[in-house]
Amino acid sequence: xxxxxxxxxxxxxxxxxxxxxxxxxxxxxxxxxxxxxxxxxxxxxxxxxxxxxxxxxxxxxxxxxxxxxxxxxxxxxxxxxxxxxxxxxxxxxxxxxxxxxxxxxxxxxxxxxxxxxxxxxxxxxxxxxxxxxxxxxxxxxxxxxxxxxxxxxxxxxxxxxxxxxxxxxxxxxxxxxxxxxxxxxxxxxxxxxxxxxxxxxxxxxxxxxxxxxxxxxxxxxxxxxxxxxxxxxxxxxxxxxxxxxxx
Amino acid sequence: xxxxxxxxxxxxxxxxxxxxxxxxxxxxxxxxxxxxxxxxxxxxxxxxxxxxxxxxxxxxxxxxxxxxxxxxxxxxxxxxxxxxxxxxxxxxxxxxxxxxxxxxxxxxxxxxxxxxxxxxxxxxxxxxxxxxxxxxxxxxxxxxxxxxxxxxxxxxxxxxxxxxxxxxxxxxxxxxxxxxxxxxxxxxxxxxxxxxxxxxxxxxxxxxxxxxxxxxxxxxxxxxxxxxxxxxxxxxxxxxxxxxxxx
Numbered sequence: 357x358x359x360x361x362x363x364x365x366x367x368x369x370x371x372x373x374x375x376x377x378x379x380x381x382x383x384x385x386x387x388x389x390x391x392x393x394x395x396x397x398x399x400x401x402x403x404x405x406x407x408x409x410x411x412x413x414x415x416x417x418x419x420x421x422x423x424x425x426x427x428x429x430x431x432x433x434x435x436x437x438x439x440x441x442x443x444x445x446x447x448x449x450x451x452x453x454x455x456x457x458x459x460x461x462x463x464x465x466x467x468x469x470x471x472x473x474x475x476x477x478x479x480x481x482x483x484x485x486x487x488x489x490x491x492x493x494x495x496x497x498x499x500x501x502x503x504x505x506x507x508x509x510x511x512x513x514x515x516x517x518x519x520x521x522x523x524x525x526x527x528x529x530x531x532x533x534x535x536x537x538x539x540x541x542x543x544x545x546x547x548x549x550x551x552x553x554x555x556x557x558x559x560x561x562x563x564x565x566x567x568x569x570x571x572x573x574x575x576x577x578x579x580x581x582x583x584x585x586x587x588x589x590x591x592x593x594x595x596x597x598x599x600x601x602x603x
Numbered sequence: 604x605x606x607x608x609x610x611x612x613x614x615x616x617x618x619x620x621x622x623x624x625x626x627x628x629x630x631x632x633x634x635x636x637x638x639x640x641x642x643x644x645x646x647x648x649x650x651x652x653x654x655x656x657x658x659x660x661x662x663x664x665x666x667x668x669x670x671x672x673x674x675x676x677x678x679x680x681x682x683x684x685x686x687x688x689x690x691x692x693x694x695x696x697x698x699x700x701x702x703x704x705x706x707x708x709x710x711x712x713x714x715x716x717x718x719x720x721x722x723x724x725x726x727x728x729x730x731x732x733x734x735x736x737x738x739x740x741x742x743x744x745x746x747x748x749x750x751x752x753x754x755x756x757x758x759x760x761x762x763x764x765x766x767x768x769x770x771x772x773x774x775x776x777x778x779x780x781x782x783x784x785x786x787x788x789x790x791x792x793x794x795x796x797x798x799x800x801x802x803x804x805x806x807x808x809x810x811x812x813x814x815x816x817x818x819x820x821x822x823x824x825x826x827x828x829x830x831x832x833x834x835x836x837x838x839x840x841x842x843x844x845x846x847x848x849x850x
Contacts, residue, residue: 367726413727445726479614479692480660480731 360432361420361452367413367443368592369483374407374417383408383444387419390439395425405458405465405600409552411592413484416447416466416599420458458600464529464547466599469558469590471540485539486558486594492565494535500564501531501542503574504557511581513557514550515589524550531557543598552589559590607679608667608699614660614690615839616730621654621664630655630691634666637686642672652705652712652847656799658839660731663694663713663846667705705847711776711794713846716805716837718787732786733805733841739812741782747811748778748789750821751804758828760804761797762836771797778804790845799836806837 366383376384384402391400404419427435432449440446455461472478472485473492481487504513507527514524526548534541542561544554560577563569568587569577577585613630623631631649638647651666674682679696687693702708719725719732720739728734751760754774761771773795781788789808791801807824810816815834816824824832 365726367729442724442729443726445724477689477692479612479690482614482689484727 357422357424359420359422359452359454359456360429360449361418361456361458362436362449363447364417364419365413365415365445365447366417367483368408368411369413370443371410373410373412374404374414383414383417384419386441386444390436391421391423393439394427394435395423398425403458405462405597406549408595408597409592411483412595412597414597415468417597418458418462418600418602420452420456456602461602462547462600463603464545464601465549465597466601467544467549467554468596468598469542469544469554470594470596471542471558471562472538473540474538483593486562486590488562488565490566492540492562493567494533494540494565496567496571497540497561497565498533499571500561500569500574501533503571503578504528504531508578509581510550510553510578512577512583512585513553513560514583515552515556516583517551526550526553533561555590555592555595556583556586558594559588560586562590563587604669604671606667606669606699606701606703607676607696608665608703608705609683609696610694611664611666612660612662612692612694613664614730615655615658616660617690618657620657620659621651621661630661630664631666633688633691637683638668638670640686641674641682642670645670645672650705652709652844653796655842655844656839658730659842659844661844662715664844665705665709665847665849667699667703703849708849709794709847710850711792711848712796712844713848714791714796714801715843715845716789716791716801717841717843718789718805718809719785720787721785730840733809733837735809735812737813739787739809740814741780741787741812743814743818744787744808744812745780746818747808747816747821748780750818750825751775751778755825756828757797757800757825759824759830759832760800760807761830762799762803763830764798773797773800780808802837802839802842803830803833805841806835807833809837810834 371383372380374383400421402419402421436446470485472487475489505528509525511524528546530545532543618630619627621630647668649666649668683693717732719734722736752775756772758771775793777792779790789805
């Protein structure tokens with residue numbers, strides 16, 4: 357037996373999320389179906405760094421699995437991609453240490469949220485960005501970002517439906533905003549993200565851009581510890597799991 | 604009664620083509636459903652410049668229809684877009700002359716075919732370009748373009764399944780190739796295109812780039828008057844109906 361670590365990209369548009377679900381098209385389901393095909397019927401279970409929701413994309417999701425298939429490591433990527441549908445692409449396959457675990461050993465994750473700020477809707481990008489056509493105060497949005505950095509109780513900024521009860525303190529290592537004429541990228545790095553946290557924070561930053569909040573309102577929103585205190589969760593189309601780091 | 608001329612964009616990915624078909628999701632079907640909604644149940648028939656196939660996109664498709672709805676011309680675009688799904692976008696609505704006809708009065712059409720030439724497949728663009736990862740002789744492709752320009756019998760370069768029997772002489776006004784590092788655009792302008800003609804010619808130009816043909820082979824391919832003489836029809840994902848011109 358040996359362990360393989362894979363970095364995978366996927367277009368989340370046509371998946372009902374990452375996690376395997378009977379009878380549904382999911383990323384894990386397709387990956388394990390491909391492994392079933394490659395191994396001629398052997399069931400191989402995979403473990404990822406953390407599931408993503410329906411419609412969320414990935415540039416650098418990581419998963420691992422164990423196998424004893426006699427396939428040279430250099431050929432794995434090619435064989436794997438050949439067995440996968442065209443909305444999943446394995447970027448790298450490498451041998452991992454015996455104790456490697458894609459979820460438990462991840463030290464930092466990077467998510468990016470893309471807002472397209474054009475006056476006219478771009479129908480060709482509707483599955484790949486969140487579109488907002490109004491005027492935005494980008495300077496205020498940049499200022500808002502820094503209020504989220506550091507260790508906080510993120511109750512206000514995570515789904516009330518979260519299965520994690522109680523402890524909602526997480527540490528956001530950084531939150532940066534990159535921009536060009538039309539596109540605003542919000543780059544989140546942290547060691548633990550609550551359910552829908554990135555999409556809720558992105559929505560609040562967008563609301564700052566629209567003038568609904570001032571950046572200095574954010575500490576008060578944290579204090580409320582109430583999901584109802586802020587606006588809607590932004591669409592999954594703008595969200596990408598960008599990178600997962602390990603020691 | 605008055606007549607309206609509309610320019611419409613659509614992302615062809617999730618449509619079974621332009622033309623209305625019972626029980627299928629088509630662009631015309633969705634447009635006429637929106638008009639049904641706007642007119643509160645009045646059936647309004649639309650006429651386009653020419654249908655496009657499943658998966659083919661449009662930047663500047665044109666259609667017209669007649670109505671007596673009391674909607675100010677300036678509000679039509681807004682009301683129309685509000686009633687349409689998010690993969691169709693009406694760019695302009697304007698009053699047309701009584702005798703205007705989107706199909707019969709079109710004098711020239713422009714189609715563009717996009718080839719993405721990157722070494723690694725881009726899963727996020729798979730529905731919007733044709734991807735080719737090998738080396739391409741772009742100079743040869745450019746040379747090939749000019750052999751298609753002018754009046755020819757395009758039998759070799761149109762689907763054998765075409766319903767148009769016999770007369771396959773058409774005039775291509777121009778065929779230009781634009782390129783940047785990764786993307787090659789083939790820009791076709793003409794007054795009549797046969798079934799799948801753009802996608803078949805794009806395939807032959809790609810085959811020239813791959814070294815399967817020399818540009819000087821093209822006149823011989825025309826002479827064969829046989830669809831079997833050339834390779835496969837390229838995917839609809841790369842094709843855009845870009846513009847329709849009228850007198």
